Amino acid sequence: MGIAERKEKQKTEIRKRILDASMKLFVEEGFNNVSIRRIADIIEYSPTTIYLYFKDKDEIFFNLHEIGFQKMQEMNKNLDDIKNPLLRLHKMGENYVHFGMENPEYYDLMFIQPEPMQKLTEMGCEWENGDAALTRLRNTVVECMEKGYIANTDPIVLSLSIWSTVHGLVSLATRQRLDKLVSEKDNVLPMIMHSLNWLINILDISGKGTGGQPSGE
Amino acid sequence: MGIAERKEKQKTEIRKRILDASMKLFVEEGFNNVSIRRIADIIEYSPTTIYLYFKDKDEIFFNLHEIGFQKMQEMNKNLDDIKNPLLRLHKMGENYVHFGMENPEYYDLMFIQPEPMQKLTEMGCEWENGDAALTRLRNTVVECMEKGYIANTDPIVLSLSIWSTVHGLVSLATRQRLDKLVSEKDNVLPMIMHSLNWLINILDISGKGTGGQPSGE
DNA sequence: TTTGGAATATTTACAGTGTTAACTAAATTT
DNA sequence: AAATTTAGTTAACACTGTAAATATTCCAAA
Numbered sequence: 001m002g003i004a005e006r007k008e009k010q011k012t013e014i015r016k017r018i019l020d021a022s023m024k025l026f027v028e029e030g031f032n033n034v035s036i037r038r039i040a041d042i043i044e045y046s047p048t049t050i051y052l053y054f055k056d057k058d059e060i061f062f063n064l065h066e067i068g069f070q071k072m073q074e075m076n077k078n079l080d081d082i083k084n085p086l087l088r089l090h091k092m093g094e095n096y097v098h099f100g101m102e103n104p105e106y107y108d109l110m111f112i113q114p115e116p117m118q119k120l121t122e123m124g125c126e127w128e129n130g131d132a133a134l135t136r137l138r139n140t141v142v143e144c145m146e147k148g149y150i151a152n153t154d155p156i157v158l159s160l161s162i163w164s165t166v167h168g169l170v171s172l173a174t175r176q177r178l179d180k181l182v183s184e185k186d187n188v189l190p191m192i193m194h195s196l197n198w199l200i201n202i203l204d205i206s207g208k209g210t211g212g213q214p215s216g217e
Numbered sequence: 218m219g220i221a222e223r224k225e226k227q228k229t230e231i232r233k234r235i236l237d238a239s240m241k242l243f244v245e246e247g248f249n250n251v252s253i254r255r256i257a258d259i260i261e262y263s264p265t266t267i268y269l270y271f272k273d274k275d276e277i278f279f280n281l282h283e284i285g286f287q288k289m290q291e292m293n294k295n296l297d298d299i300k301n302p303l304l305r306l307h308k309m310g311e312n313y314v315h316f317g318m319e320n321p322e323y324y325d326l327m328f329i330q331p332e333p334m335q336k337l338t339e340m341g342c343e344w345e346n347g348d349a350a351l352t353r354l355r356n357t358v359v360e361c362m363e364k365g366y367i368a369n370t371d372p373i374v375l376s377l378s379i380w381s382t383v384h385g386l387v388s389l390a391t392r393q394r395l396d397k398l399v400s401e402k403d404n405v406l407p408m409i410m411h412s413l414n415w416l417i418n419i420l421d422i423s424g425k426g427t428g429g430q431p432s433g434e
Numbered sequence: 435t436t437t438g439g440a441a442t443a444t445t446t447a448c449a450g451t452g453t454t455a456a457c458t459a460a461a462t463t464t
Numbered sequence: 465a466a467a468t469t470t471a472g473t474t475a476a477c478a479c480t481g482t483a484a485a486t487a488t489t490c491c492a493a494a
Contacts, residue, residue, distance in 0.1 A: 036481060046444050048482075057481070112329065117393035127397035134398055153415065160395075161412045164385030165378060171388055172381060176334035180344035181351055195378045198370065202419055253452060263473050265453080274452070
């Protein structure tokens with residue numbers, strides 16, 4: 001069966017080359033300049049060959065969106081050894097913002113572009129990646145409540161609020177909505193971080209900023 | 218000079234027809250299905266005629282983005298007779314969310330699509346519409362602080378935080394990121410409103426929800 | 435070793451896209 | 465009436481995603 005195995009390897013190898021080429025184009029020339037023909041140029045196949053590996057263009061974007069979530073989760077490994085859940089929540093926010101600002105293309109596919117969600121509907125699937133990410137956020141929020149770091153409220157609502165705030169910050173920034181409002185371009189990221197700090201501070205029941213002792217104990 | 222005037226009228230009349238047709242296509246068939254040729258079909262001119270009235274496609278989108286801001290401001294007229302600035306802030310948030318959810322296409326052009334901002338950079342202009350909107354938000358925030366409804370912090374940072382939260386909510390919803398997470402589709406808007414309520418409540422220094430008496434007086 | 439069939443890849447084609455250049459016809463000015 | 469500006473059209477270029485038909489390569493069985 002070594003031969004079927006090798007074929008399988010080759011197949012996934014080419015799929016990977018297609019995804020790499022797509023991402024390269026996406027990063028270097030923007031969403032609208034990723035074309036099947038240019039992907040084909042890069043991997044040195046004819047354009048239609050791509051359709052042997054992906055049903056259509058949107059399926060390529062869906063796969064890139066999944067890779068984005070993998071990358072994000074890798075980045076979040078630094079959360080494991082933060083015992084204080086409020087500090088961990090803060091770091092989660094920082095990671096999220098940094099990921100979005102440093103990988104605007106992946107971020108786009110994960111949270112802005114409609115294509116990956118369309119594909120999901122088409123396949124009749126749940127959004128597992130988003131679901132898992134939101135669950136991790138909610139778990140942290142719940143832990144914060146249980147340990148008395150933040151006030152008790154509906155964890156779902158609070159998770160959505162937190163997510164919305166950081167998503168709002170990142171997406172306004174990457175879609176150039178802050179450039180023309182914040183005085184200097186260099187000040188956008190610091191500004192966002194101030195906003196994130198505000199969020200964590202207002203959540204912090206101790207009112208002492210992150211790292212403060214839990215109030216109920 | 219009546220003749221030059223009539224000509225001017227005709228010119229703006231055709232511009233308006235182009236914008237109307239573009240918006241119609243955008244609303245009914247989505248951003249990617251707005252094509253110069255189909256706009257031309259609707260207004261019953263040849264495709265290239267459109268270039269006599271707009272430099273390129275992006276300029277059309279830029280104009281629609283401006284119309285969106287006009288519509289939003291009209292909607293905000295109901296704020297004028299709210300004296301309590303915190304209640305007004307709450308209503309501003311509600312207006313913003315409703316506007317975005319009911320006019321997702323205008324919202325897209327105003328706060329998500331890159332095209333209008335590109336045009337702005339190209340023209341070397343400021344983002345007057347965004348600037349004005351953010352200023353109105355900041356003024357309300359400042360008034361809330363002055364009258365002791367909310368805690369004193371940097372009004373710029375707080376304005377950005379508030380805007381990010383509501384923008385995050387609306388854009389996650391309109392880009393289908395909440396559909397697959399919130400149990401039923403009908404529950405998305407109520408969920409968003411809960412989140413908005415959470416925001417106003419956490420801002421409210423009295424801790425009594427909107428409408429509570431100002432604490433410092 | 436040759437043959438047959440499956441897997442893989444390419445060529446061709448269709449129907450669409452934004453935009454430019456060249457051209458025509460009507461309106462206005464001289 | 466002639467010249468000139470304005471408004472609009474046709475034709476063309478260089479792209480796009482993708483389906484169908486065709487060609488090539490590969491591997492197993494005869």
